Amino acid sequence: MPNPTAAMLVIGDEILSGRTRDSNMHFLAGELAKAGIDLLEVRVVSDKPQTITDAVNALRAAHDYVFTSGGIGPTHDDITADAIAAAFGVAIGVREDARALLAAHYERSGQALNAARLRMARIPEGAGLIDNPVSAAPGFTLGNVHVMAGVPSVFQTMVASVLPTLTGGAPLLNQSLRINRGEGDIAGPLAMLAERFPDLSVGCYPFQQNGAYGANVVIRGTDAQEVEAACAALAEEFADDIS
Amino acid sequence: MPNPTAAMLVIGDEILSGRTRDSNMHFLAGELAKAGIDLLEVRVVSDKPQTITDAVNALRAAHDYVFTSGGIGPTHDDITADAIAAAFGVAIGVREDARALLAAHYERSGQALNAARLRMARIPEGAGLIDNPVSAAPGFTLGNVHVMAGVPSVFQTMVASVLPTLTGGAPLLNQSLRINRGEGDIAGPLAMLAERFPDLSVGCYPFQQNGAYGANVVIRGTDAQEVEAACAALAEEFADDIS
Numbered sequence: 095m096p097n098p099t100a101a102m103l104v105i106g107d108e109i110l111s112g113r114t115r116d117s118n119m120h121f122l123a124g125e126l127a128k129a130g131i132d133l134l135e136v137r138v139v140s141d142k143p144q145t146i147t148d149a150v151n152a153l154r155a156a157h158d159y160v161f162t163s164g165g166i167g168p169t170h171d172d173i174t175a176d177a178i179a180a181a182f183g184v185a186i187g188v189r190e191d192a193r194a195l196l197a198a199h200y201e202r203s204g205q206a207l208n209a210a211r212l213r214m215a216r217i218p219e220g221a222g223l224i225d226n227p228v229s230a231a232p233g234f235t236l237g238n239v240h241v242m243a244g245v246p247s248v249f250q251t252m253v254a255s256v257l258p259t260l261t262g263g264a265p266l267l268n269q270s271l272r273i274n275r276g277e278g279d280i281a282g283p284l285a286m287l288a289e290r291f292p293d294l295s296v297g298c299y300p301f302q303q304n305g306a307y308g309a310n311v312v313i314r315g316t317d318a319q320e321v322e323a324a325c326a327a328l329a330e331e332f333a334d335d336i337s
Numbered sequence: 338m339p340n341p342t343a344a345m346l347v348i349g350d351e352i353l354s355g356r357t358r359d360s361n362m363h364f365l366a367g368e369l370a371k372a373g374i375d376l377l378e379v380r381v382v383s384d385k386p387q388t389i390t391d392a393v394n395a396l397r398a399a400h401d402y403v404f405t406s407g408g409i410g411p412t413h414d415d416i417t418a419d420a421i422a423a424a425f426g427v428a429i430g431v432r433e434d435a436r437a438l439l440a441a442h443y444e445r446s447g448q449a450l451n452a453a454r455l456r457m458a459r460i461p462e463g464a465g466l467i468d469n470p471v472s473a474a475p476g477f478t479l480g481n482v483h484v485m486a487g488v489p490s491v492f493q494t495m496v497a498s499v500l501p502t503l504t505g506g507a508p509l510l511n512q513s514l515r516i517n518r519g520e521g522d523i524a525g526p527l528a529m530l531a532e533r534f535p536d537l538s539v540g541c542y543p544f545q546q547n548g549a550y551g552a553n554v555v556i557r558g559t560d561a562q563e564v565e566a567a568c569a570a571l572a573e574e575f576a577d578d579i580s
Contacts, residue, residue: 111366113511113555115360127355169527208521208522208525268356278451281413314350314354
């Protein structure tokens with residue numbers, strides 16, 4: 095059975111303007127690979143309601159799971175929750191359980207639960223909350239869409255709460271081989287290897303070190319024996335070029 | 338006149354599988370902001386011909402410029418050039434000027450221009466070449482699509498050759514203000530500021546330091562006087578909370 099597929103939607107002008115370097119994509123990609131969920135697409139879009147709504151609708155129709163990051167804070171440009179509600183055609187408003195989480199958090203920290211902060215308790219109808227042990231304001235799950243914060247520490251704890259609730263597949267295994275030959279010398283044998291093992295993915299990542307050419311070949315797949323066999327075949331072929 | 342818009346397409350299973358952390362997106366975002374070109378969307382897709390073709394066609398129809406990274410090397414999974422040719426409905430084959438660049442490069446480095454390396458001279462009909470002073474294999478421009486390598490050092494030199502040939506707009510300027518208040522206390526005044534300066538983008542990036550809450554507010558826009566005025570208004574409002 096093929097693994098379930100996923101897409102990620104990163105929401106934030108700060109990434110597109112070059113101010114912030116996104117780190118959530120790389121984190122999520124690694125976690126999904128371990129969970130046996132194939133991340134097939136990532137989109138980064140700006141803080142525009144219709145843009146977010148359209149992207150969510152395209153991605154949730156095409157994939158088993160969608161993960162979003164960003165745009166659920168207290169400021170005027172935090173419009174993700176509204177855009178998701180619009181995508182599903184459901185109402186949105188302050189929810190009592192979310193308000194209670196925020197009230198308790200701000201009471202502990204001695205800050206006011208003002209109108210701006212209360213926006214973070216606005217949850218689309220029918221959604222389940224995603225726990226936020228870092229700063230209380232919850233994420234939420236609606237259908238197959240998991241809506242999480244953009245702040246990396248919060249994003250990571252939210253991913254950690256969500257992943258165990260999902261049905262994964264076979265984790266992606268990988269083995270690497272460092273070959274001291276130019277990528278162009280490896281490419282021919284790699285193509286034949288890829289043909290012989292159609293279920294594996296064979297990647298080649300060239301480098302240059304002290305003037306010498308080399309490449310790291312990464313063989314990925316879900317069947318440990320196949321990955322092992324392909325790696326052994328390659329190691330034999332380039333026996334003289336492996337240090 | 339509004340700035341021209343752009344999209345980026347990152348091609349590579351190695352990013353979606355979590356093996357590699359992409360750095361080209363952040364680099365390009367910063368360069369485009371300086372050039373006055375608004376990056377509105379980034380997509381990361383896997384090494385599948387139809388997926389790349391569909392994404393290129395969607396993005397080139399919606400934006401003034403499209404920039405791609407990845408998938409133009411010598412290995413079997415380097416299929417970007419073919420996918421772009423398919424997107425434009427044009428033929429693709431080894432081109433003499435591209436072959437000559439590669440032949441000279443491999444002669445200098447004492448490596449063979451074998452069949453795998455010759456794949457890098459396959460250029461869609463009607464495309465212009467993008468210079469690659471690092472490793473010779475050229476990128477290319479077809480219509481409004483600029484096809485570049487995924488290796489960051491090569492990607493960066495290609496962006497440097499392409500950008501001066503494009504018509505940009507007003508560069509995006511920004512000013513930051515560090516405010517020692519929780520994001521939720523700043524959000525109300527920020528919303529009013531954003532309403533007063535509709536042409537500016539106002540972002541708020543919270544942090545926590547030594548147990549105290551604060552946020553960096555970034556005001557972005559193309560009009561220096563407006564950016565300055567908005568920043569001054571905000572600084573006055575939070576005069577007691579700026580260190």
